[in-house]
Amino acid sequence: MRVTNSMIINNLMRNLNRNLNRMEKTQRNLSSGKKFVNPSDDPIGVSRSLRLNTEVAAMAQYKRNADDVLSWLSTTEMAAKNINEVLKRAKELTVQAASETNSLSERVSIAEEIKELRKQLITIGNTTYAGSYLFSGFKTDKPLLAEDGTYDLGGGTNKLTFDEVIEINIGVGDRISENFVGQRIFGLYSPGDDLNITTAESLKQQQIITGSYLDLDNHPIDATAGLTFSVTYGGAPVPLTINGMYDNAANDINDLRDAIDTAIGLSPLDGHVSVSVVNNKIVFEADGEFSIQSGADIGISENEKSVSKVTAGNKSQLIAIFDQLIADLEADDTDGISSALTRIDNQFYNVNAIISEIGVKVNRVELTSNRILDDTLNLKDLLSKNEDADIAEVVMNLKMQEYVYQASLSGGAKIIQPSLVDFLR
Amino acid sequence: MRTTFGSFNIATSGLFASQRALDITSHNISNANTDGYSRQITKQRASMPIYGDPSGVVGTGVETYDIIRIRSSYLDAKYWGQNKTYREWNVKQAQLESLEGVFNEPSDTGIRIVMDEFFTALEELSKLPGDSTCRVNVIEKANMLTTTINRNGHELVNAIRDVNFSIKNKVSQINSLSEQIANLNKHIFNFELGGNKANDLRDQRNLLLDELSSIVNITVTEMPGPNGNSYMDVKIGGITLIDHMNYNKMATVDEPGEFTELGSGKISRIVWEGLDNQEVSIGGGELRGLLDVRDGNGENHSYRGIPYYLNKLNEFAKGFTKAFNAQHNKGIDLGGSQGQDFFYEPAAEEINCINFKVNSDIIANPNTIAASSQGDGESNNENVKLLIELREYKGMFTTLIGTPDDFVKSILSALAVDSNQAKRMTTNSQALTDHTYNSRLSESGVSLDEEMTNMVKFQQAYNASARMITTLDAILDTTVNRLGLVGR
Numbered sequence: 001m002r003v004t005n006s007m008i009i010n011n012l013m014r015n016l017n018r019n020l021n022r023m024e025k026t027q028r029n030l031s032s033g034k035k036f037v038n039p040s041d042d043p044i045g046v047s048r049s050l051r052l053n054t055e056v057a058a059m060a061q062y063k064r065n066a067d068d069v070l071s072w073l074s075t076t077e078m079a080a081k082n083i084n085e086v087l088k089r090a091k092e093l094t095v096q097a098a099s100e101t102n103s104l105s106e107r108v109s110i111a112e113e114i115k116e117l118r119k120q121l122i123t124i125g126n127t128t129y130a131g132s133y134l135f136s137g138f139k140t141d142k143p144l145l146a147e148d149g150t151y152d153l154g155g156g157t158n159k160l161t162f163d164e165v166i167e168i169n170i171g172v173g174d175r176i177s178e179n180f181v182g183q184r185i186f187g188l189y190s191p192g193d194d195l196n197i198t199t200a201e202s203l204k205q206q207q208i209i210t211g212s213y214l215d216l217d218n219h220p221i222d223a224t225a226g227l228t229f230s231v232t233y234g235g236a237p238v239p240l241t242i243n244g245m246y247d248n249a250a251n252d253i254n255d256l257r258d259a260i261d262t263a264i265g266l267s268p269l270d271g272h273v274s275v276s277v278v279n280n281k282i283v284f285e286a287d288g289e290f291s292i293q294s295g296a297d298i299g300i301s302e303n304e305k306s307v308s309k310v311t312a313g314n315k316s317q318l319i320a321i322f323d324q325l326i327a328d329l330e331a332d333d334t335d336g337i338s339s340a341l342t343r344i345d346n347q348f349y350n351v352n353a354i355i356s357e358i359g360v361k362v363n364r365v366e367l368t369s370n371r372i373l374d375d376t377l378n379l380k381d382l383l384s385k386n387e388d389a390d391i392a393e394v395v396m397n398l399k400m401q402e403y404v405y406q407a408s409l410s411g412g413a414k415i416i417q418p419s420l421v422d423f424l425r
Numbered sequence: 426m427r428t429t430f431g432s433f434n435i436a437t438s439g440l441f442a443s444q445r446a447l448d449i450t451s452h453n454i455s456n457a458n459t460d461g462y463s464r465q466i467t468k469q470r471a472s473m474p475i476y477g478d479p480s481g482v483v484g485t486g487v488e489t490y491d492i493i494r495i496r497s498s499y500l501d502a503k504y505w506g507q508n509k510t511y512r513e514w515n516v517k518q519a520q521l522e523s524l525e526g527v528f529n530e531p532s533d534t535g536i537r538i539v540m541d542e543f544f545t546a547l548e549e550l551s552k553l554p555g556d557s558t559c560r561v562n563v564i565e566k567a568n569m570l571t572t573t574i575n576r577n578g579h580e581l582v583n584a585i586r587d588v589n590f591s592i593k594n595k596v597s598q599i600n601s602l603s604e605q606i607a608n609l610n611k612h613i614f615n616f617e618l619g620g621n622k623a624n625d626l627r628d629q630r631n632l633l634l635d636e637l638s639s640i641v642n643i644t645v646t647e648m649p650g651p652n653g654n655s656y657m658d659v660k661i662g663g664i665t666l667i668d669h670m671n672y673n674k675m676a677t678v679d680e681p682g683e684f685t686e687l688g689s690g691k692i693s694r695i696v697w698e699g700l701d702n703q704e705v706s707i708g709g710g711e712l713r714g715l716l717d718v719r720d721g722n723g724e725n726h727s728y729r730g731i732p733y734y735l736n737k738l739n740e741f742a743k744g745f746t747k748a749f750n751a752q753h754n755k756g757i758d759l760g761g762s763q764g765q766d767f768f769y770e771p772a773a774e775e776i777n778c779i780n781f782k783v784n785s786d787i788i789a790n791p792n793t794i795a796a797s798s799q800g801d802g803e804s805n806n807e808n809v810k811l812l813i814e815l816r817e818y819k820g821m822f823t824t825l826i827g828t829p830d831d832f833v834k835s836i837l838s839a840l841a842v843d844s845n846q847a848k849r850m851t852t853n854s855q856a857l858t859d860h861t862y863n864s865r866l867s868e869s870g871v872s873l874d875e876e877m878t879n880m881v882k883f884q885q886a887y888n889a890s891a892r893m894i895t896t897l898d899a900i901l902d903t904t905v906n907r908l909g910l911v912g913r
Contacts, residue, residue, distance in 0.1 A: 002867045003872065004871060005871065005872060005873050006458065007863055007866035007870055010862070014859060036531075038841075039528075039530060039531075040521070040840075040841050040843075040844030043841030046838075046841055047834050049531050050530065050537050050830075050833075050834050050837065053531070054540075054830055057541040058544075061545050061548045064549075065552065068552050130553075132555075132804065137801075137802055137804070138801050138802025138803065138804040139802035139803065139804070140555060140803055140804040141802075161801070164802060164804075164805070166804050167806070168551060168552055169551065169813060179804075420873065421877060424881070
């Protein structure tokens with residue numbers, strides 16, 4: 001092959017350039033510490049790196065969430081333990097007061113201390129964490145109890161239902177509830193109620209039954225020929241019949257509610273059971289125990305969710321027990337005082353059950369928190385393996401490329417310089 | 426019978442031939458670094474001898490009968506063919522590289538990070554749905570997400586405009602090159618009337634053709650003319666660009682209607698001005714690369730150019746807005762009202778990456794973020810959690826079943842793979858082109874060593890011829906001045 005000068009120079013330039021390019025890339029790896037800078041350097045690596053980074057960010061968030069849930073739960077635990085202490089002291093005082101040897105004046109002074117304990121209970125019921133009331137369900141800006149031992153909740157017709165459970169994400173699709181609605185500790189009391197029943201029993205007096213999500217688009221309810229389902233209230237089933245086609249075209253879920261409402265209006269349930277639409281769900285509300293049969297036909301699964309609620313102004317059972325005890329002490333009613341012992345014991349069991357429930361939750365959050373830490377470590381490890389450059393290798397490559405570059409430079413200098421011109425006189 | 430001074434003529438012809446050869450050597454050396462120059466050599470032969478001399482056929486010296494340039498038309502055609510592929514991919518590589526810059530991943534400012542931050546803000550809100558700081562933070566991060574998408578969208582639209590501008594430039598460059606080549610054709614044709622080759626002009630023409638071949642795919646044919654000269658024409662995709670001394674002008678015609686963002690259709694077309702504005706079909710070269718990048722939307726096996734990425738961003742903005750709003754509308758805000766659109770979504774307007782933004786009513790009043798499932802307290806976070814779940818929702822988009830993260834990743838993967846391919850294609854086609862270019866240099870380039878050798882060779886020949894004249898001079902001196910002096 002014939003070799004010409006411009007060919008040599010051309011080749012030299014191209015090779016020098018190629019070496020420089022390679023060096024530039026290695027230098028970029030070195031200065032950024034990454035295997036790749038542009039997506040095109042490693043398409044698969046970059047897409048993996050994006051996913052891993054997102055997961056690391058999500059894990060960090062779940063960790064923060066878990067930590068927050070943990071603080072919330074420990075504040076709740078503290079409050080529950082304080083109630084336990086109050087009850088313990090109240091029991092001691094009651095035992096003391098129940099003794100026949102006490103005089104009225106002694107009982108009155110015991111009553112004074114019980115009053116203080118009662119105040120303390122209300123204060124505990126209104127415990128806050130970072131400005132949020134712990135036991136007020138979703139209404140964290142409203143205190144749970146008023147000074148007279150009734151539910152406050154901001155007044156009006158405000159309700160606190162059992163499903164006001166604040167759930168926090170601590171993983172994809174993994175949630176944990178952090179709060180306990182106040183009535184689970186404080187119970188519900190209406191004048192004339194038996195104070196000896198448990199907290200759970202006191203809450204059974206009112207129930208809401210909610211239906212499943214109604215998907216009228218895909219599962220229209222055909223009641224053109226009439227559709228009957230029955231509601232059991234007060235021990236006897238009451239049939240309700242609705243008519244019409246409910247498919248979101250002619251009639252929607254609100255029409256369905258109206259139809260059920262009309263049917264209720266014509267039945268003995270009138271005034272006891274009401275129906276409304278909340279969040280695309282049909283919600284039944286009743287002032288006593290009730291259940292729905294053959295509800296599947298209207299898209300309601302039977303007894304899907306039974307929720308208790310308290311309304312602002314309702315009296316707390318726990319406080320009512322204390323009120324009764326104070327009254328008995330002041331009236332010097334030893335029988336009444338003795339019966340308070342069983343009632344306080346009932347409350348003890350209840351609070352202890354809740355404390356252990358909190359313990360279980362704390363345990364679970366701690367486990368999750370540890371798992372998140374492990375996962376984060378693993379992910380970061382993967383991320384590093386995926387995108388971090390092996391510095392030793394990069395430096396070695398760089399040195400090698402530098403050497404090659406220098407060699408080609410000095411070789412080039414030798415090739416270009418001499419020609420026949422230099423040797424002719 | 427030989428003539429007395431005939432020998433001078435022989436020696437003189439030697440002098441002339443050597444001088445001519447030295448001229449050519451000097452010309453070669455002078456042009457050793459001239460772009461596109463092909464080395465030239467002199468063709469010489471013994472001149473017509475004299476017959477009839479009793480001593481035999483006597484030579485009359487040397488004559489130079491031609492100066493030719495060393496050039497292989499095969500290598501030229503090969504180079505033009507390879508160069509167009511190299512240039513096409515070179516342009517694509519550069520453009521895709523700048524797109525990678527637009528999306529700027531992996532980094533701390535790309536779409537991924539702003540999306541992470543947006544969902545992180547929602548998680549924080551889920552813990553304190555009543556807190557105004559958390560609410561403002563959600564809006565802030567949503568703004569960051571939308572402005573990042575907007576910025577990317579704007580940059581893509583600008584990139585289309587820039588590429589379009591380059592296309593117009595390239596078209597006028599083709600016109601200018603065509604004009605120069607047609608002009609050169611005229612000169613060459615006239616010059617070569619007698620059959621001699623216009624070497625240097627041809628080199629210039631080849632250089633212009635090289636340049637033309639980087640812009641567009643060309644086929645060059647040369648047909649012999651009547652008087653030893655030749656006609657040349659250049660075609661693009663079967664249609665004549667240059668017909669000997671005439672050329673067909675190209676033009677760009679803007680598509681009717683103003684070009685707007687949303688990237689369907691072309692922004693301008695390249696047409697033959699002389700052929701009723703018939704569209705030029707471009708098969709290679711920088712122009713093909715630019716057209717692919719400007720117009721390719723990835724549909725029907727077309728190239729994935731800027732419109733493809735623009736469409737993807739639009740789909741992202743649209744899908745995300747729709748899904749997010751649908752869920753947000755189901756919630757209840759802090760004031761107890763039904764949730765309104767979180768992202769701007771008017772009925773009359775398609776959402777795209779440019780008009781993607783947070784609803785101004787939401788910005789004005791952060792309490793309108795519908796965090797709750799029903800208005801039963803500030804800490805009801807049911808709807809926020811459902812909004813967060815959208816991140817795992819796979820049904821937002823029409824062209825891909827996957828989460829928003831998957832979608833963003835798919836955009837980047839497509840870009841990364843394409844850019845990677847463009848790089849590889851550039852490197853490969855460059856290697857081929859370089860090889861051919863080298864072969865051409867090997868064939869036509871000036872070798873200084875060779876020229877130096879020639880210089881010495883011709884110089885020596887010249888010296889020898891000159892010595893011949895001295896010798897003849899001495900002989901004549903003897904004949905004229907020394908003969909017949911006996912007895913004087």
